[in-house]
Amino acid sequence: MYTLITTISVWAIPTLICFILVYGLIKGLPVYETFVEGAKDGFGTAVNIIPHLVGMMVAVSIFRASGALDYLLAFMSPVLSVLHIPAEIVPLAMIRPISGAGALAITSDLIEQYGPDSFIGRLASTMQGSTDTTLYVLTVYFGAIGVRKIGYALKVGLLADLAGAIAAIIIVTIVFG
Amino acid sequence: MVNLIWFSLIVIGIIVAALEGNLQKVNEAAFEGAKAGVTICFGLISILVFWLGMMKIAQESGLLQIFAKILSPLARRLFPDVPKDHPAMGYILANMSANLFGLGNAATPMGIKAMEELQKLNPDKERATPAMITLMALNTSSITLIPTTIIAIRLNYGSSNAVEIVGTTLFATLCSTLIAILVDRYCRRNYGYK
Numbered sequence: 001m002y003t004l005i006t007t008i009s010v011w012a013i014p015t016l017i018c019f020i021l022v023y024g025l026i027k028g029l030p031v032y033e034t035f036v037e038g039a040k041d042g043f044g045t046a047v048n049i050i051p052h053l054v055g056m057m058v059a060v061s062i063f064r065a066s067g068a069l070d071y072l073l074a075f076m077s078p079v080l081s082v083l084h085i086p087a088e089i090v091p092l093a094m095i096r097p098i099s100g101a102g103a104l105a106i107t108s109d110l111i112e113q114y115g116p117d118s119f120i121g122r123l124a125s126t127m128q129g130s131t132d133t134t135l136y137v138l139t140v141y142f143g144a145i146g147v148r149k150i151g152y153a154l155k156v157g158l159l160a161d162l163a164g165a166i167a168a169i170i171i172v173t174i175v176f177g
Numbered sequence: 178m179v180n181l182i183w184f185s186l187i188v189i190g191i192i193v194a195a196l197e198g199n200l201q202k203v204n205e206a207a208f209e210g211a212k213a214g215v216t217i218c219f220g221l222i223s224i225l226v227f228w229l230g231m232m233k234i235a236q237e238s239g240l241l242q243i244f245a246k247i248l249s250p251l252a253r254r255l256f257p258d259v260p261k262d263h264p265a266m267g268y269i270l271a272n273m274s275a276n277l278f279g280l281g282n283a284a285t286p287m288g289i290k291a292m293e294e295l296q297k298l299n300p301d302k303e304r305a306t307p308a309m310i311t312l313m314a315l316n317t318s319s320i321t322l323i324p325t326t327i328i329a330i331r332l333n334y335g336s337s338n339a340v341e342i343v344g345t346t347l348f349a350t351l352c353s354t355l356i357a358i359l360v361d362r363y364c365r366r367n368y369g370y371k
Contacts, residue, residue: 013283020235027238038233042226045289046218054214059186061210065202066194097317101213108330116336125331125342129324130349134317140221141313142305144289145296149304152364153313154182159360160318164353171348 045144052143056135060099069094085169088120092127093165097158100133122176126168131161221285228286232271241267248273255315255358256308258298265294269312276319288316307365311358318357320350 024031063069073094077087088110096103107128114120134157142150194203235241245252245267252259252270259265268291275284291312299306305313324346331339 016283017231020231020238020240023240024234024238029234029238031234034234034237035230037230038236039226039230041290042229042286043222045229045286045293046222046225049221050215050218053218054211055183057214057217058207058210059183059190061206061213062190062194062203063186064190065199065206065209066190067197067199068190068193071193104326104330107327111330111334116331116334116339121331121334121336122342122345125324125327126345126349129327129342129346131353132317132319137313137317140285141288141292141316142309145292147296147299147303147305147309149301151305151307151310152361152368153305153310156310156314156357156360156364157317160314160353160357163356164318164349167352168345168349171345175345 048146049140049143052139053136056139060102060135064095064099064102086120086123088114089123089127089169092124096127096131096165097134097161100136103128103133119172119176123168123172126172127165130168131164134158134161224283225286225289228283229290232268232287232290235271236264236267241271244274245270255311258306259295259308260298263294263298265291265298265308268294272312273315276316284316284319288312307361310364311361314357314361315354318350318353320347320354 021031024034069091073091076090076094080087080090092103092106092110095106107124110124111121116122116125134154138150138153138157142148142153190206191200191203194200232241235244241264242262248270249261249266252266252273253261256266256269259269268287272284272287272291275287292309295306295309295312296302299309324343327342327346328339331342
């Protein structure tokens with residue numbers, strides 16, 4: 001199973017690249033010139049994102065370093081113990097939507113501390129793998145086109161994250177509990 | 178909403194730091210965060226430049242349009258307000274499939290390109306359209322078939338079965354995507370969109 005999955009992930013991108021190039025050539029496109037023409041857009045798009053990402057990363061970084069995040073977690077812990085949710089997992093569930101790098105750090109830490117095949121290790125793995133960093137996606141996507149009024153986008157993203165976290169706890173308890 | 182969150186994160190952070198007497202950490206955190214933001218963007222440049230080049234070939238050769246046609250019944254239901262042969266649809270579909278195969282690196286440029294195309298359809302350039310929010314929702318809750326990063330970490334720490342979490346991850350990710358779509362539909366109606 002594992003070799004199958006690693007094989008797929010190794011082959012997926014080269015196959016896609018090859019397919020796009022061969023198809024383009026068959027259709028008589030000057031593939032290199034077309035590539036360069038499209039690629040020109042990439043730099044500008046990345047540069048447009050810088051102000052948005054810097055702003056958001058600074059805020060998240062301050063919130064975490066100040067200790068405010070720890071207070072928020074401590075404040076929430078009584079509710080969680082009632083629901084039989086392991087307190088160790090809460091920082092991960094809360095940081096996942098805010099900071100991708102932060103979530104990855106916590107996941108690695110939990111796996112190192114409790115072992116990858118422990119309940120907490122499996123739960124952390126599932127949570128880490130099952131959603132993306134909402135705040136980052138929001139910043140990058142809307143930042144790239146300069147949209148400032150994002151409507152209900154954040155609400156949708158965060159509720160989906162919450163659903164993902166709850167689903168992870170339920171399914172890991174059923175399968176590995 | 179983002180205004181409020183951004184403001185709260187910084188101001189609450191500074192107040193807590195002041196009360197705790199570790200304002201020095203805030204100074205460091207601010208610069209570290211700014212640096213991380215720029216580093217991420219520079220990391221994005223290489224990926225964006227490469228994949229937008231490849232996508233241009235796919236677009237000019239008609240590959241993107243073929244692709245869009247195959248998956249369009251699904252996408253048309255999710256994005257009813259995007260004309261079915263608009264270039265945005267092609268990018269949206271490319272983004273969705275890349276996410277499905279766990280090709281996050283390839284998915285982001287296509288998602289951004291889709292956003293740019295959707296922006297052309299947007300009457301108010303400052304305000305996100307429902308289609309944009311649906312696309313964002315699909316991306317944050319992304320259905321992941323193969324969570325490669327986490328499998329690598331588990332192997333690293335000597336897991337006896339590193340891929341055993343693929344099934345549970347798939348279940349959790351399906352739930353979050355489903356909720357994202359449902360909440361998106363609900364809000365779409367409640368915010369006066371059709």
